[in-house]
Amino acid sequence: MIGVAIIGCGSIGEIHAQCLQSVEGARLGAFCDAFEQRAQELSRKFQGSYATTDPARIFSDDSIDAVYICTHHDTHSLLAIQAAQAGKHVMMEKPLALTLDECYRVGNAVEKSGISLMTGFKMRYYPSVARVKQFIPNPIITVAQMMDGHWPSDFWANDPIKGGGNVLSQGCHTMDLVYYLNESEPERIYAEGDNFTHDGVKIIDNIVATIRFANGRVASVVQGDSGQTPFVSKFSFQVMDGMRTAHLHDRMKTATLFDGEKVVEHTDPEEYGFQEENRDFIRALQMNQKPPITHRDGLRATLLILKAFESIRTGLPQDVRF
Ligand SMILES: NC(=O)c1ccc[n+]([C@@H]2O[C@H](COP(=O)([O-])OP(=O)(O)OC[C@H]3O[C@@H](n4cnc5c(N)ncnc54)[C@H](O)[C@@H]3O)[C@@H](O)[C@H]2O)c1
Structure with a gap:
């Protein structure tokens, strides 16, 4: 046990x-x-x-x-x-x-x-994500957006000391999924952003970032709390490989796949993940194996956000190799 x-x-x-x-x-x-x-x-x-x-x-x-x-x-x-x-x-x-x-x-x-x-x-455990990865294993372009409704300025996660703001808190999920869909190490990030809607709180609340991966492919990431958009919900991840395209939306439960001729759509009945990650963590420990999502995944996702902040502060692209 x-x-x-x-x-x-x-x-x-x-x-x-x-x-x-x-x-x-x-x-x-x-x-x-x-x-x-x-x-x-x-x-x-x-x-x-x-x-x-x-x-x-x-x-x-x-x-x-x-x-x-x-x-x-x-x-x-x-x-x-x-x-x-x-x-x-x-x-x-x-x-x-x-x-x-x-x-x-x-x-x-x-x-x-x-x-x-x-x-x-x-989110790595969502069946819709698995479908997109299978349909487009090697994206050329990834366009990711996670936009919350406005977070209260006094929410602990928006506190610069306790939480770091929405972009750091939620953006780790976005950055991890962008990596997971590409499975190539990010090499460089350039970002623009600011504190647009949380006067007096020392956070960057919304960003637009561009990432280049080791395999030469690129991603665009939009993260913040400027309001959910009605068609795609809080989450929208699109991948394109030159022939086929796929879109995760409807809180990532729906994967819409397009092979250039026909559209196929799958919707998951619910959001999965918590149960599955707990199962995999305990199983890995029991079997004396490394868990499927490691500290390096946490490190990469957090570094990407922190380097995006650095890019905004300096106006320069940042090396994200670690
Ligand atoms: N994976 C997800 O989908 C997801 C969703 C929401 C939140 N989170 C993350 O989960 C974590 C907790 O968020 P939450 O929404 O449960 O917050 P919460 O405020 O509901 O709970 C946090 C708890 O931690 C306690 N705490 C704070 N400092 C402590 C310390 N030093 N020692 C012991 N207890 C301490 C607080 O008293 C509080 O009860 C955060 O990292 C958050 O980003 C993840």
Whole structure:
């Protein structure tokens, strides 16, 4: 049995706990939150062995093999480094960290310790995404857009210290999916953007970025909270290979495939991913294998956003090799 602790018992911590209940081989152990009551609530609900406000108690607990880091973004890197040093495997919610330096430190700690860190990129598990990858395995052009409705300026994820803003928070998913659809390492990013709608909050809230991959192919990424567009919803990912095109829309549940003559459309009944990523993480640990989505995936996605910010600040393209 893999003993699991949840650190950060908010909405996503609870979703993971719910999923883990039906993952064979997982045992929910400890629940940790800065708010004791929240940790206790989840511990009671999921029959945990204890609730705590102190992550150090979990890191020194021999019955815990893996920790889920589901806290606000300013705590991710330190918790991940401490977990790695304690020999605990990690399921990490995005982003990996808030700064480039922290990202590299997490990467080093994971590699030095030999633990597994899986990044929670649930959209890789959507059947619609698999259909698009199969239909167009080698895109020439990718056009990705994730546009939220306006996020309140006082939302914690928009806080420059606690969250880093929508672009960092949500953009990691977008960057990971763009990479996943291309499966070529990004080499360079150029971005434009600004704080357009969150007066007085020190974040870049909307960006338009161009990425060049090692295989010479390119992607365009639009990320922010300027409002969802009625035809494509929050998400729109289009790929083209010179002959065929595919479009993920309808919150990514629908894949519309066009071979130049006929259009075929598939719609998934629901959004998948949370259950599947939990299953794969626990299975990988049980089999002593690396998880399918690693710390390098988390690193790449976070670096792409942070380098996009750097590009906006400097007006120059940024090297994103790592
Ligand atoms: N994969 C997805 O689709 C998805 C969706 C939403 C959020 N997320 C990510 O999940 C994470 C959590 O987001 P959320 O929406 O659950 O937030 P939330 O505010 O609901 O929960 C976060 C919890 O972490 C606790 N916390 C903060 N600092 C802590 C610390 N140092 N130690 C212990 N507990 C601490 C808070 O008290 C809170 O209960 C974030 O990284 C977010 O980006 C992922």
